[in-house]
Amino acid sequence: MTTTDNSKKYLKTRIQRVETVAPGYSLLSFECTPPLTGIPGQFVMIRGAWGASPVLPRAFSIVQAGNIGQVLVRDVGPGTSLLCNMHSGDELAVLGPLGNGFVEPKSTKAVLVAGGVGVAPLVFLAEKLAERDVPVTFLYGARTENDLPLKERIENCANLIITTEDGSIGTKGRVTIPLKETLQDQNCVVYSCGPNLMLEAVGKICAAAGVECQVALESPMACGMGTCKGCAVVRPDGSFTYVCTDGPVFVAATIYGGEK
Amino acid sequence: MSDILKTTLGPLVLKNPVMVASGTFGYGLEYSDIMDISAIGGISVKGISLSPRPGNPPPRMCETPSGMLNSIGLANVGFDVFVTEMMPKLRAAGATVIANAYGTSASDFAELCRKFDDVEGIAAIEVNISCPNVKSGGIHFGVSGKPAAEVTAAVRQATRLPVMVKLSPEARDLKEVARAVEEAGADSVSLINTFRGMSIDVNTRRPRLGVGFGGLSGPAIRPLAVRMVYDVAQVVRIPIVGMGGITCLRDALEFFLAGASAVQVGTANFSNPTVAVEIINDLREYCTNRNIRPADLVGKVEMG
Numbered sequence: 001m002t003t004t005d006n007s008k009k010y011l012k013t014r015i016q017r018v019e020t021v022a023p024g025y026s027l028l029s030f031e032c033t034p035p036l037t038g039i040p041g042q043f044v045m046i047r048g049a050w051g052a053s054p055v056l057p058r059a060f061s062i063v064q065a066g067n068i069g070q071v072l073v074r075d076v077g078p079g080t081s082l083l084c085n086m087h088s089g090d091e092l093a094v095l096g097p098l099g100n101g102f103v104e105p106k107s108t109k110a111v112l113v114a115g116g117v118g119v120a121p122l123v124f125l126a127e128k129l130a131e132r133d134v135p136v137t138f139l140y141g142a143r144t145e146n147d148l149p150l151k152e153r154i155e156n157c158a159n160l161i162i163t164t165e166d167g168s169i170g171t172k173g174r175v176t177i178p179l180k181e182t183l184q185d186q187n188c189v190v191y192s193c194g195p196n197l198m199l200e201a202v203g204k205i206c207a208a209a210g211v212e213c214q215v216a217l218e219s220p221m222a223c224g225m226g227t228c229k230g231c232a233v234v235r236p237d238g239s240f241t242y243v244c245t246d247g248p249v250f251v252a253a254t255i256y257g258g259e260k
Numbered sequence: 261m262s263d264i265l266k267t268t269l270g271p272l273v274l275k276n277p278v279m280v281a282s283g284t285f286g287y288g289l290e291y292s293d294i295m296d297i298s299a300i301g302g303i304s305v306k307g308i309s310l311s312p313r314p315g316n317p318p319p320r321m322c323e324t325p326s327g328m329l330n331s332i333g334l335a336n337v338g339f340d341v342f343v344t345e346m347m348p349k350l351r352a353a354g355a356t357v358i359a360n361a362y363g364t365s366a367s368d369f370a371e372l373c374r375k376f377d378d379v380e381g382i383a384a385i386e387v388n389i390s391c392p393n394v395k396s397g398g399i400h401f402g403v404s405g406k407p408a409a410e411v412t413a414a415v416r417q418a419t420r421l422p423v424m425v426k427l428s429p430e431a432r433d434l435k436e437v438a439r440a441v442e443e444a445g446a447d448s449v450s451l452i453n454t455f456r457g458m459s460i461d462v463n464t465r466r467p468r469l470g471v472g473f474g475g476l477s478g479p480a481i482r483p484l485a486v487r488m489v490y491d492v493a494q495v496v497r498i499p500i501v502g503m504g505g506i507t508c509l510r511d512a513l514e515f516f517l518a519g520a521s522a523v524q525v526g527t528a529n530f531s532n533p534t535v536a537v538e539i540i541n542d543l544r545e546y547c548t549n550r551n552i553r554p555a556d557l558v559g560k561v562e563m564g
């Protein structure tokens with residue numbers, strides 16, 4: 001009838017590898033035929049062969065596309081716990097790529113700001129930008145030195161600046177401190193993903209500095225493709241926008257207000 | 261061959277008795293490039309109102325044991341956009357469209373259904389008097405017989421299309437409501453819509469949904485839904501469309517045996533958008549192997 005769009009169909013895949021990359025964080029690699037397409041910031045919906053529970057699939061940012069897809073899973077509840085405890089050869093159903101990814105910078109430099117599991121789409125972005133020789137400054141905020149999954153991959157492709165809340169590694173304090181310094185050079189675009197409060201702070205700092213900022217948001221999701229209307233977030237004018245189809249990447253000012 | 265699944269719900273004739281439930285399959289078009297949506301018995305589209313509705317403040321959903329709560333609040337594009345933008349594509353795809361209608365008063369419902377009457381390609385209207393997530397209308401019409409009958413009668417006068425009235429499990433006396441809408445002219449009843457539920461985040465001490473409460477759906481409600489279909493089947497003659505937590509053929513068969521002539525699949529679409537088509541194929545095989553039609557199963561539970 002019409003051509004089949006694989007991005008909207010759950011594909012049966014198998015886990016190739018589950019690697020604990022930090023306490024509570026697992027990097028899942030899965031075999032994709034046809035290859036998983038997708039750009040940084042796009043996401044997939046995943047369900048395991050876990051029977052009736054959980055009822056809903058779970059959303060994860062793409063860390064790597066291609067023949068071997070990758071997602072970084074932080075164990076926060078029943079679904080993520082099941083995924084973190086899977087083994088090579090286990091079945092996985094994957095829907096994607098979904099949503100809109102980051103728009104690559106027109107200016108010469110990129111500043112990436114990650115908090116917690118928000119590092120996932122930004123690792124993908126840093127590796128893509130490095131391939132194109134775009135200079136990347138990667139600001140990575142965590143609670144302690146143990147909460148920095150994929151740190152080595154970032155070191156390989158970007159200028160990594162770490163902040164921790166307890167000062168166990170890098171600068172002590174929030175990631176917004178080095179951000180303000182970095183933005184003194186305005187010729188850059190900022191990309192950020194992490195907890196909502198961090199994203200809002202990053203968005204406001206960028207607005208004040210007159211620098212373009214793109215943020216990747218999360219919201220509870222059932223369908224991941226625009227049908228349930230469950231993933232709404234509120235814009236400054238009170239209207240709603242939907243993370244799965246309008247995002248997950250948004251220009252920060254359209255969510256948090258302010259210029260740019 | 262495929263005729264074995266042909267199903268008659270009063271004036272409404274369906275290819276097969278497995279539909280998708282309103283609010284869980286969008287407008288159907290979202291899925292038209294991954295499957296043949298004309299294979300589905302009927303697509304009950306997202307609830308439609310005369311004017312577009314933005315929906316409720318987030319968060320709008322969360323998972324609960326064997327189910328989910330939603331407080332979408334009937335966010336929809338409104339009648340005009342649905343008819344001008346969605347319907348031509350749904351007609352082209354050959355979909356069997358059930359228009360799920362929502363109004364804030366009996367006259368509001370009637371006006372909407374009168375307008376649907378002129379739209380080509382709509383197979384039936386499902387009158388939603390059971391939404392738990394809106395301030396006015398919705399569930400208030402569905403909790404007792406009198407308002408439910410008023411809306412049904414108003415709609416009945418406004419349209420020649422088959423009228424399916426969607427009942428709420430929160431009715432004070434579901435059998436009374438079912439009888440009242442039958443008498444007021446409904447061609448069929450569908451049940452159940454969601455139960456009002458609540459979930460609290462114990463860390464923040466706040467409800468997990470933005471408006472505090474939401475509708476519970478999914479396998480968690482299936483035994484309640486099956487019992488309600490059974491109850492209603494004892495008191496009405498019009499066909500019943502059963503739903504609540506259906507995920508596979510076995511679940512659907514329970515509803516047929518309890519007294520439903522057709523079923524709708526809701527929440528299960530979110531984890532597998534092709535689940536309805538899979539159930540249809542399994543049902544065809546089941547019926548062919550036994551040389552029966554789905555109608556032969558309806559109400560055939562043996563109560564001993």
Ligand SMILES: Cc1cc2nc3c(=O)[nH]c(=O)nc-3n(C[C@H](O)[C@H](O)[C@H](O)COP(=O)(O)OP(=O)(O)OC[C@H]3O[C@@H](n4cnc5c(N)ncnc54)[C@H](O)[C@@H]3O)c2cc1C
Pocket residue numbers: 043054058059060061062071072073074075076077078079080081117120121217218219220221243248323
């Ligand atoms: C577009 C998008 C991309 C995401 N990318 C990643 C990723 O790369 N890696 C990763 O580990 N997680 C990611 N998430 C979050 C992930 O989907 C949730 O952590 C997961 O659904 C939780 O499931 P659970 O069963 O383990 O826990 P649940 O019991 O469902 O939830 C545990 C806790 O997480 C909160 N939560 C549940 N769902 C979400 C959600 N969708 N967003 C935010 N908080 C939620 C709950 O309120 C609760 O506090 C992403 C979410 C979205 C929407």
Ligand SMILES: Cc1cc2nc3c(=O)[nH]c(=O)nc-3n(C[C@H](O)[C@H](O)[C@H](O)COP(=O)(O)O)c2cc1C
Pocket residue numbers: 228230281282283284306307330332334360388391426452453454476477478479481503504505506524525526527528
């Ligand atoms: C996210 C969501 C949105 C829904 N929206 C509607 C709606 O617009 N109109 C309606 O009549 N029912 C709506 N429902 C109820 C379903 O159609 C169905 O009656 C209910 O979910 C029970 O079936 P299930 O357990 O298979 O999901 C909605 C349900 C969900 C989960």
Ligand code: FES
Pocket residue numbers: 220221222223224225226227228229230231232242243244245
């Ligand atoms: S997750 Fe269903 S509409 Fe966005």
